[in-house]
Amino acid sequence: MNEENIIEVRNLIADFEVKEGILRSVDHVDLDIKKGKVTGLIGESGCGKSTLVHALLNLNAPNEYIREGSQVNFKGRNIFSLSAEELRRLRWREAALVFQAAQNSLNPTITIKEQMLDTIEAHLDHGDALSKKKGRIPKLLEMVRLEPERVLKSFPHELSGGMKQRTVIAMALLLDPEILILDEPTTALDMITQSYILDIFADIHEKLGVTMFFVTHDLSLAAKLAERLAIMYAGKILEVGSVEEIFYKAYHPYTIGLIKSMPSIIGDLSQMKPIPGLPPNLLHKPSGCLFHPRCPEATEECKKVEPKLIEIEKGHLVACHKYSNVKEKGMRS
Numbered sequence: 001m002n003e004e005n006i007i008e009v010r011n012l013i014a015d016f017e018v019k020e021g022i023l024r025s026v027d028h029v030d031l032d033i034k035k036g037k038v039t040g041l042i043g044e045s046g047c048g049k050s051t052l053v054h055a056l057l058n059l060n061a062p063n064e065y066i067r068e069g070s071q072v073n074f075k076g077r078n079i080f081s082l083s084a085e086e087l088r089r090l091r092w093r094e095a096a097l098v099f100q101a102a103q104n105s106l107n108p109t110i111t112i113k114e115q116m117l118d119t120i121e122a123h124l125d126h127g128d129a130l131s132k133k134k135g136r137i138p139k140l141l142e143m144v145r146l147e148p149e150r151v152l153k154s155f156p157h158e159l160s161g162g163m164k165q166r167t168v169i170a171m172a173l174l175l176d177p178e179i180l181i182l183d184e185p186t187t188a189l190d191m192i193t194q195s196y197i198l199d200i201f202a203d204i205h206e207k208l209g210v211t212m213f214f215v216t217h218d219l220s221l222a223a224k225l226a227e228r229l230a231i232m233y234a235g236k237i238l239e240v241g242s243v244e245e246i247f248y249k250a251y252h253p254y255t256i257g258l259i260k261s262m263p264s265i266i267g268d269l270s271q272m273k274p275i276p277g278l279p280p281n282l283l284h285k286p287s288g289c290l291f292h293p294r295c296p297e298a299t300e301e302c303k304k305v306e307p308k309l310i311e312i313e314k315g316h317l318v319a320c321h322k323y324s325n326v327k328e329k330g331m332r333s
């Protein structure tokens with residue numbers, strides 16, 4: 001494993017058994033999550049982001065199958081070969097997850113203080129100093145810009161949606177994890193609260209230096225927080241690069257389409273061009289490149305042969321047969 005990475009995903013395949021057959025939600029995914037940095041994962045709804053996130057912690061649905069050969073190497077250990085006890089120790093203490101509707105996971109019958117203490121006690125190990133972790137509570141609440149005295153004695157229903165979400169973020173940090181995994185952490189909130197919480201994440205990253213994996217369908221949101229971005233489509237990673245590379249030097253026609261479909265900052269809606277067509281049904285995927293039916297560059301080869309994700313420049317990876325065309329035509333400008 002490369003020293004720079006905290007997680008290396010290799011050849012990850014996650015299938016769901018459904019009435020109609022086998023739905024491949026994560027399809028041969030390779031991805032590096034760099035230590036101490038914020039990596040963003042972007043993709044349209046239903047492309048497999050949450051399935052990938054859950055696989056990082058080996059959390060599977062009952063009808064889900066992680067296929068042979070899949071690896072999620074977490075600091076050198078393959079998560080799929082850990083015992084239940086090893087997994088329990090890893091979750092929260094090393095890797096904490098905040099999911100989309102996390103604020104609904106608060107227990108309505110006990111105060112925030114009790115829930116925070118319960119969380120610490122449930123995940124503490126022999127030899128850990130309880131008082132040290134307890135001492136983190138007010139500091140973490142302040143970091144998410146909540147008033148400890150007021151929030152700790154409250155029940156969840158006494159807090160707004162944004163306050164509950166911030167409480168959950170503070171709870172995720174209680175055990176001092178090395179990586180914070182955020183699966184659409186602001187999607188359920190209004191725009192102003194979203195950008196407020198994004199500022200808080202930036203603050204947390206700066207103050208604690210914790211690695212973050214920020215998952216969202218919103219490219220502009222990801223670009224505000226992340227240093228590197230991975231673009232996912234129909235269960236596959238199509239492009240990975242720095243924020244600058246993705247915005248100004250993207251090679252994949254899908255990435256370029258995503259950027260052109262974003263409302264521009266200056267608000268010129270005539271510049272917005274949605275990608276024609278729809279993402280494929282994961283039960284009936286197209287042959288070759290999964291994006292070919294919607295791609296302006298597609299050729300016969302694209303219909304037949306699936307492109308591999310290859311490193312074109314250091315740290316910039318693309319899965320596209322026609323990337324050099326894109327470069328020459330200056331489609332990216």
Ligand SMILES: Nc1ncnc2c1ncn2[C@@H]1O[C@H](COP(=O)(O)OP(=O)(O)O)[C@@H](O)[C@H]1O
Binds near residue numbers: 025043047051
């Ligand atoms: N437990 C499940 N059973 C069957 N299909 C599922 C299950 N969970 C997710 N899926 C399907 O897997 C695909 C990817 O879902 P998901 O990972 O939630 O995507 P995203 O988070 O990007 O919106 C979707 O087609 C979804 O319907």
Ligand SMILES: [Mg+2]
Binds near residue numbers: 049050051183184
């Ligand atoms: Mg999701």
